[in-house]
Amino acid sequence: MRKRVKLVLLSLMMLLLVGCVRPYKTPHIETIEPHQTAFLIPLVGDNKANQQEFMSESYLEERKVPTKEIEIPQRWVQTGRFNNQGQWRDSARLILVDRSPVTREWTQSPDTGTSSKNEGIIAESKESISFMVGVNASAQIDEQDAAKFLYRYNNKDLSYIMDTEIRAMVESAFVSNSGKLTMAEIIEKKAEIINEVRAEVIPYFEERGITITVLGLKGDIEYLNSQIQEAIDKKFKEEKALEAQRVANQRLIEEAEAKAKAELRAQQIINQKEIEAAEAKAKAAKLMSESLEFQIKLQELENQRVFVENWNGELPQIMGGDNGLLFNLPMNDLGK
Incomplete structure (x- = not known):
């Protein structure tokens, strides 16, 4: 009988001890992605003492999370008579702002x-x-x-x-x-x-x-208004057609101008060649004239050379007259 009572008392004690143990507090870990900015806002504690600045811009700035991983603090909330009757709840709220474009x-x-x-x-x-x-x-x-x-x-x-x-x-x-x-x-x-x-x-x-x-x-x-749209579309088509015609006309004008410039250039080349040919001909004639004068002077020098080589030292006998001078005439011949 006593053994049975002891076993019952021991069982009751074990039940009381086990019932007083709280469940394991599992860490609450949150990861913050690169495109996110995190704010950890306390749910209990200091907020009551700071009602005036609660959730102000400066308040939030101070609670910005600088890391990319954070453990959320937890507290035990008892919901029953015994110590193990309750649950672990977060003591702070993690707010993630998505900054993605x-x-x-x-x-x-x-x-x-x-x-x-x-x-x-x-x-x-x-x-x-x-x-x-x-x-x-x-x-x-x-x-x-x-x-x-x-x-x-x-x-x-x-x-x-x-x-x-x-x-x-x-x-x-x-x-x-x-x-x-x-x-x-x-x-x-x-x-x-x-x-x-x-x-x-x-x-x-x-x-x-x-x-x-x-x-x-x-x-x-x-x-x-569909009528306005139709009128705009019609005007657009007319403007496009007018622009196409303007482009075509401009192309014809440019082609005509190019042809005229080419013809003018060709004529200028012909005229330049004719001028150059005339200048070359005039230059050739001048050179020929200068060459003839040079040959005459050269012949005169040649005649003087021959005269000098054949001169016997006597001065020439000269007689003047209406018809010019007579050279090398003997005096006795002049008297006849």
């Missing part, structure tokens, strides 16, 4: 846009002509702006913000700027209009932690 194309056609819905931007000109344009945009959250984004948007998905708030502001700015211009001015100044939209939209969201890297028009202007 997001691109959106808001167009009319499902083949070109991000969504299958018609998301083109509709606007009106100064003379109330309705039209639609496509817009493409890309945005991201930079590392240094993660706390600002988390505070402003409570970690909403960036794609959702682009399709709602950013698109709405782009549409508002585009409509406002287009309504001040005529349709002709809108077509001419599309680049200026989208630049004004960028100047209004990009700084606004930059202050809220979103960096817009791309914001521009996509595709052509599409008119909501």
Whole structure:
């Protein structure tokens, strides 16, 4: 009997000891990806003493996680009479901000846009002509702006913000700027209009932690009135035909000018050759004349040489007259 009582008491003691042991606290490990920024927010403790700055931008910045892996602190929450009746719960919340770039194309056609819905931007000109344009945009959250984004948007998905708030502001700015211009001015100044939209939209969201890297028009202007679109298409075709004819005419003019230049150049070459031939002929005649004069002088020198060689030393007898001079005539012959 006593042995049986001892066994019962021992069993009861074992049950009490086992029942007092809490379950093992399994570490809660989280990995932070390269495109993420993490914030570890305490769920208990200091938050009550810091209600004024709770979840402010500076508060979040101080709780940014600098590592790429972190163990979430845990606390034991007892839910029953015995010490082992309860569970381990996280003492802090890990918030991950996804900084991946997001691109959106808001167009009319499902083949070109991000969504299958018609998301083109509709606007009106100064003379109330309705039209639609496509817009493409890309945005991201930079590392240094993660706390600002988390505070402003409570970690909403960036794609959702682009399709709602950013698109709405782009549409508002585009409509406002287009309504001040005529349709002709809108077509001419599309680049200026989208630049004004960028100047209004990009700084606004930059202050809220979103960096817009791309914001521009996509595709052509599409008119909501089919008759206007048909008239524009007709005018476009006529302008294209006129441009094609202008190009063809310009090509003919250029070919004619090229032919005329070639003919002129050929004639200039012929004229130059004739001039050169005439100059060569004149030069040859001059050389021939100079050569003849040279030969005459050479012959005179030759005659003087022969005379000198045959001279006997006597001076020539000269007699003047109306008909010139007579050389080497004997005096007795002159007297006859």
